Amino acid sequence: MKFDKSFPARLAGLGAVALLVAGCASLSGPSPAELDAQFKAMMQSSFRDQGIAKVDRLQQDEGQAACSTGTAPDEATARRIEAQSLTTVKAPSDGKYLGDWKEGEKLAQNGRGMTWTDKSAESSANGGNCYNCHQISKQEISFGTIGPSLYNYGKLRGVTDPASPAVKAMVEYTWGKLNNAWAYNACSNMPRFGHKGLLNEKQLQHLMALLLDPKSAVNQ
Numbered sequence: 001m002k003f004d005k006s007f008p009a010r011l012a013g014l015g016a017v018a019l020l021v022a023g024c025a026s027l028s029g030p031s032p033a034e035l036d037a038q039f040k041a042m043m044q045s046s047f048r049d050q051g052i053a054k055v056d057r058l059q060q061d062e063g064q065a066a067c068s069t070g071t072a073p074d075e076a077t078a079r080r081i082e083a084q085s086l087t088t089v090k091a092p093s094d095g096k097y098l099g100d101w102k103e104g105e106k107l108a109q110n111g112r113g114m115t116w117t118d119k120s121a122e123s124s125a126n127g128g129n130c131y132n133c134h135q136i137s138k139q140e141i142s143f144g145t146i147g148p149s150l151y152n153y154g155k156l157r158g159v160t161d162p163a164s165p166a167v168k169a170m171v172e173y174t175w176g177k178l179n180n181a182w183a184y185n186a187c188s189n190m191p192r193f194g195h196k197g198l199l200n201e202k203q204l205q206h207l208m209a210l211l212l213d214p215k216s217a218v219n220q
């Protein structure tokens with residue numbers, strides 16, 4: 001391109017036009033509230049119930065709404081969400097916190113479930129998908145890092161006998177975390193497995209064993 005004296009002037013002119021266009025767009029475009037309404041209508045018209053996947057998945061509970069604004073909820077709201085979440089955690093009905101760690105490992109590996117082709121949430125037995133976010137055993141080298149490593153989870157916390165009163169608080173905390181992660185951390189990315197019916201009590205007991213049984217591959 002030939003550089004002539006009028007080039008900088010033309011460039012400045014172009015800039016001014018761009019600014020004008022941008023300015024007009026922001027003046028005449030929809031307001032945030034209108035965009036929200038349009039978005040809601042689009043979501044509602046784009047999805048329908050199919051099998052077990054119902055459109056009610058679009059309804060946020062109070063905690064989800066408070067955690068989805070783009071900024072973290074204030075301290076008081078966060079503590080309220082945690083306290084409310086803790087009330088949803090029930091002790092295991094048979095009094096046993098730990099199941100079979102090998103079953104737990106299978107669940108941690110399994111990321112399927114909740115799809116519209118499943119007959120029902122109960123009959124299809126969802127997986128836990130834990131490796132998607134956590135390192136767990138050393139044998140599995142494919143894992144996500146959204147959550148902290150859980151390798152040596154029980155060992156690092158001094159759990160040599162999960163039934164001992166000395167580790168009761170740790171066992172109960174872990175049970176609470178798996179049942180409803182928000183009980184200890186409002187707005188956590190971790191799914192609320194028990195609370196949302198993603199995993200049943202038996203499955204949660206197996207996952208507890210994976211993390212806390214001294215014989216589990218996690219604690220070697």
Ligand code: HEC
Binds near residue numbers: 181189
């Ligand atoms: C979508 C990502 C995600 C999935 C899936 C997930 N977690 Fe988590 N998890 C996290 C995050 C993020 C944290 C850290 C923040 C927090 O404490 O909530 C966490 C924290 C934890 C903690 C507490 C660790 C500590 O040191 O206190 C435990 C235990 C845990 N996860 C176990 C599991 C198990 C078992 C599964 C599978 C059933 C699982 N997680 C699935 C994201 C996930």
